[in-house]
Amino acid sequence: MxxxxxxxxxxxxxxxxxxxxxxxxxxxxxxxxxxxxxxxxxxxxxxxxxTEPTVLEAMYKGMQKSRNQQYPIFSGLPEFKEEIANWFESRFNTRLDPKTQILPLLGSKEGIAHIAFAYMQEGHLAIIPSPYYPVHMRGTVLAGGHVYELKLKAENNYVADLDEIPEEILLRARMMIISYPNNPTGSVVDKSYLEKAVNICKEYNILLVNDLAYSEIWFDQNKPASIFEVRGGMDVGVEFHTFSKTYNMAGMRLGFAVGNPEIIHTLYKLKTNIDYGVCMGIQEAGTAALRLGDxxxxxxxxxxxxxxxxxxxxxxxxxxxxxxxxxxxxxxxxxxxxxxxxxxxxxxxxxxxxxxxxxxxxxxxxxxxxxxxxxxxxxxxxxxxxxxxxxxxxxxxxxxxxx
Ligand SMILES: Cc1ncc(COP(=O)(O)O)c(C=O)c1O
Missing domain, CATH: 3.90.1150.10 (Aspartate Aminotransferase, domain 1)
Incomplete structure (x- = not known):
């Protein structure tokens, strides 16, 4: 031996x-x-x-095109990204550049894990709400980082109190994750909470990751906002969206990241080393899903x-x-x-x-x-x-x- x-x-x-x-x-x-x-x-x-029949049909038809049977375009189908930009503008009043501010993903879980690999180094610290959707912790730790768990308490309706983060943690943190509507607690926040998160991240140069998987599943008057509706959000933020929940497409594995062009490019750069992007037939299905409408x-x-x-x-x-x-x-x-x-x-x-x-x-x-x-x-x-x-x-x- x-x-x-x-x-x-x-x-x-x-x-x-x-x-x-x-x-x-x-x-x-x-x-x-x-x-x-x-x-x-x-x-x-x-x-x-x-999954809706029209969405499935778009996928079958999409897969019959020979260009879609080859490796996908790394950065995503332009038509799909344009449709995302249109939806995003009508939903969040924010116009994104499809070329530089949108990146299709193999489900948002993949993107959330990879953003940690793109930004965390050995010993770096991420602030995450806890209890957490597992990849918030696991992505960071697998990338070599540590997590600071900010407890979601019943007395605060399971919303993490950003004022509780000690200064020394803010000084060490490289990434902060927020995710409301929240899994597992169902808690929600309003725009002023997002403003606070953005301001903290700006002040301490922390990457703000907003996992907005449930942007369209909200109750009563709690319609979620995007961090990009908040001044300064685009300076520090990236936001993750999914087709799994609202569009019942969990099996197709489709999501997208939106945000600051540099951050989107960094995530893209990491992913070019790991995968080939999303199957283009599935991106066509995603386009059809967004067209299902309000x-x-x-x-x-x-x-x-x-x-x-x-x-x-x-x-x-x-x-x-x-x-x-x-x-x-x-x-x-x-x-x-x-x-x-x-x-x-x-x-x-x-x-x-x-x-x-x-x-x-x-x-x-x-x-x-x-x-x-x-x-x-x-x-x-x-x-x-x-x-x-x-x-x-x-x-x-x-x-x-x-x-
Ligand atoms: C908060 C949250 N983020 C992300 C995801 C991942 O969704 P997907 O990878 O299917 O897009 C889930 C799935 O349950 C979730 O609850």
Missing amino acids: KSPFNKILPSLRLVEMPPYAFGQLDELKLELIKNGKELIDLSLGSPDRG SYREEIRLEYQRRRDYVHQVLTDMKLKVTKPGGAMYHWIPIPKSYIDERKNSFDFARDLLEATGVALVPGLTFGKFGEDYVRLALVQPLDKIKIAMEKFQKFTQSKLVV
């Missing part, structure tokens, strides 16, 4: 990273299905309504709002300490006190609930240490199924409740 290494080993960063936890209950799910139990899966945020987006939004209203009513009737989600597609639910007293965590509760009722939720620990005493419910089944799930959840939980 000539090698100084005695084994083929993965990188330490990967070894030390806990497994991606969404799959933790998969084995149990399979076993229950095998035993004939009916599952109601409210775990992954994977929308239940299929009435389609409104229909989707109102369907989630109906589901949210129902679930929130059940949870408040149960006297659980929950906050009404202002957007996104999730409820953040505290586990019964009896579990905490017995030193059991969100994983124990989610497993017991699944075993007893067939209702699948996500243990809050999936979203980091501040999720230990919570589970997340995703509104990804039709209302009739959600009603059955909530009946089962209520019965099971009340048998465990010591409020």
Whole structure:
């Protein structure tokens, strides 16, 4: 043996990273299905309504074009980027240059992970809201950086208090992520919050990453703004959007980054080293999706709002300490006190609930240490199924409740 290494080993960063936890209950799910139990899966945020037929047709037609069967254009299809620019202008009152300020992605998760690789160096610090969508933490850590977790507290309606960030952290931070409507808590912010985030990032030269996956899934009066509607946003910011949620295209893997031309170019430069950009047939599908128009987006939004209203009513009737989600597609639910007293965590509760009722939720620990005493419910089944799930959840939980 000539090698100084005695084994083929993965990188330490990967070894030390806990497994991606969404799959933790998969084995149990399979076993229950095998035993004939009916599952109601409210775990992954994977929308239940299929992709629109016109969007699928645009993809089939797109793939028949020979140019689309070759490697894609790295920087994205000009027609698709033009359509994004048009939508963005009508939605956020901001005109983007399709050539320099828009970059199609293989889903926004990919872009969020890669922005960390593009900007973080060994030992760099990123400020992230916590509980977090996992890639906010994982991208940074896999890129060699560290995270400062800014706790989303119930008493602040699960909005991170930017005034709580210590000065010494701001001085060290190279990147700050914000993401409202929030996954997993459903919390929302207004424009003045974005202004504050932009001002802090300008003052401390921090890259501001706005993960706006749920820009079109908002309730009541909580219509989200873009950081580019705020003065100075374009100086420090990049924003991530997805087709997975509103357009029910999670399987196609399509998203885009918009923002400061230098930042977009840096992300593009990194990605040219790693992938070949997005399949052009899928970009044509994305163009068709954007053309579905406001009435389609409104229909989707109102369907989630109906589901949210129902679930929130059940949870408040149960006297659980929950906050009404202002957007996104999730409820953040505290586990019964009896579990905490017995030193059991969100994983124990989610497993017991699944075993007893067939209702699948996500243990809050999936979203980091501040999720230990919570589970997340995703509104990804039709209302009739959600009603059955909530009946089962209520019965099971009340048998465990010591409020
Ligand atoms: C906050 C947030 N950002 C990004 C994503 C990733 O979406 P996609 O990679 O499908 O575009 C998700 C998916 O659940 C999410 O919740």
